[in-house]
Amino acid sequence: MLHLLRSATTGAARRRRVAAAAAVLGAGALALAPAVAGAAPVCTGVTSPSVTGVTTNTGLSSMFTRYGNGGTGWTGADSTYSARLPSGNDVWIFSDTFMPPITAPTRPTTAPLINNTLVPQSGSTLSTIQGGTTSSPAAKFRPATATHWYWMGGGSVSGSNLEIPMTEWRKIGPSAWDIEWQANALARLPVSNLRATPTITALPSATRIHWAAWTLREGTTTYVYGVEDLGASGGSKWLHIAKVTGSLANTWSYYRGGDPALPASWSATESDSIRVLEHVSNEHSVHRLRSGLYMLTTMDTSLAFNNEIVAYFSCSPVGPFVARTSLYRAPEAGPFGSYGDGDVYAYNAHAHPQLSSSTNVVVTYNVNSLDATIGGDLYRDVSIYRPRFINVGLTP
Template sequence: MNDPKLQMPLRKGDPLPAQRLRGADGGDWDFYDFGASYPLESVRWEFEPTEDESGRMRIEGSLDGRTWLPWTAEVSGAGAVRSPIRYVRIAGAAEREPAFLAGTGLAAEPADEWTQLFHRREGWSGSDGIYSIPLNGVEAPGRAASSRTLFLFGDTFVGSVDRQTDERVGYAMINNSMALLDGDLPDPARISFRWGERDGKPAGAILPATPLARSHEGTYYWLQDGTSVGGKFHCFPLIVGPNPDGPEGFEFTVHGVAMVSAPMGEDGPELARQEQADTPLYFRSANGHTTYFGAAILPLTEEAGVPNPDGYVYIYGLQQNGGTKLVVARVPAGELERTDRWTFWNGSAWTGRKEECEPVAPETSTELSVTPLSGGWLDGKFALVFQQGGIHGNRVAASIGESPVGPFGPAIPLFYCSEPEAGNGIYTYNAKAHPHLSRPGELLASYNVNTTSWEAHRLHGGIYRPRFIRIRQIV
């Protein structure tokens, strides 16, 4: 009854592709793996257990195979939505073989073809960040087949990775890079990578040139999110400098936020014509917390092809307020470069005083996405996709909001990131969605994998790559 080759469930009541984990050391428990995360509606048997057997039976579910919670067929409220799980364990079922049926909720499945697209061994050979920007500005799912996508990356390895040993050889690390993909398919033949050069050596694709950046020694850019609005590229990079007193892997400090703008051509931003400026977007808020903007951008415009456009570009920021909290600014699309025209959400209204901004979500990560949704039980709502637990988190999560400013509800853990189990100082972080590369009804999302150990980077060239999943509704 549990055929792992079953098709992925599309709607409530569809069978889940469970595989029994033979030899799992669980005592009285039988373990099952769905291979992805799904909402579980019911458990059925070919021969239903007796009332006495049902009374002795225990069923538990888990997202990670470690933390288990009791599962019950009873949920409260009409149209109740179930949290996704990947693993089920059952005790007291005798020799009965169960079948598992999907419920209403969110599913998260590996998108291995996208993960493999960025597993390269020559030239660009590993990075984090990975924001995606449609060159034509159309953000709606299912609209990228005839367009091109610009990817923005953070710290990047340029060099070779040995195919036999997976060891890095002849490499350099730069602080940002880009890639250009033709169409909406993860085809290695249709993607090209680019970075800069300085003194004959690899350098970041965009180098700091603002007065603030030049006033500090050794600065570089981490690009944050970007957008294409009205035929122009914009991004809001962090101005970063060295901090040798930081812990291994975190020897940096942030000085501010810049703005980089350039005409968007057929081959991406025309960086030879770029303009850079310092901004007032890194500051201490009225409640005393460090706040900055540019972590995510949502163009809610007709050009973007999104539902219910209002003509504004929403720029999301972070506030370090007992954790990483989400704050929001917006500006009419035609005035994006005018930071003096930006307004900030203060919890009840828009204000020109950035210091009054208030969080709209209790939890997020330092990179994230906010996406309008269409169809299903989430029609008309907005999905905040992020890494739960920040850089120490190992779950991709989503919070659902009623508008671009929320309020966003409790985090829904969607997918367990297992990479840290390998040790070597590995951690996962900064999940986000890529809506225009998604199929209709789905959200393609990525998360970053890194290590605090430079030796692990050198010996294991496969660590430092983005991983991809698909998030979708089951109705």
């Protein structure tokens, strides 16, 4: 995952990195993959919607800007998942999170960075749930091995618990990119007390698929969306799908292809999971847009540091996902972006179904910088390392 890690780099190394980033991001901004201009067939009798326009969601954007600048908790983060609680309120789920102090529009170099937080929302009021103490904050969710950390996945409510799949990571070298996935895990918290100590248990991890990208609950069935991230070995990212009845702690079945209504299309063996779709992001979403039509929202990862958010559509939660539609290009990214900085990139877009309708989908994406040095871009301008909130208008 392209998350923030603090690192120290020499000036020469950084100049080489910035030049390379500018070349990649510049190429990504110019290379447009084919997009669907209008409605396209999805399945018999069903066509995909078209994009009618994209606007900033000013309510959410303003709310998080006010809160982040206030210095009472969260001041910037990535991942930006959300879940609707039985109370009707939402909880926002973040991975790497900056905490106070803050001196907006800058961030002091003393600002701590912790690997995950929860931000409950009640009306327009936000608060932060973390580990540790106010003066010495720590991640809310922590592995048994002190040098490892969790990054958060797409959480949802099951019964009386908030369930969040997570991926566990460790550092394997001096570079910011020298990190290695270790395993998948499940965190459970009672919805009545999100400040409680979480229960953390293992999730399937034998195939090295990151089973945390998204969860979709349909009746008693929960679909789990994972990513096979080939990284340096091949570059591609492939979508995989599993399902479970009830809690994510129960026994999983893995989609092996074919009609998902048939038992033979599912296997109890994780290695039977098939590659469903290429070029998804480590974080994405699949939700029911309307009856009989599902929407997969993701960054297109066919190009490194691509700033294009795309959608695919299906008549089933497991695909096939077709009718590729370009939704938006993040204007912040690259040397020709709004920051004019070749280090800045956008990543990990997904939808928030509980805030959306069939004709207006609320989507977030994250913005970051390759200059993750203490005192670098993320300290000079606090607005970089904060989520973006957009409304994607669709035809009925």
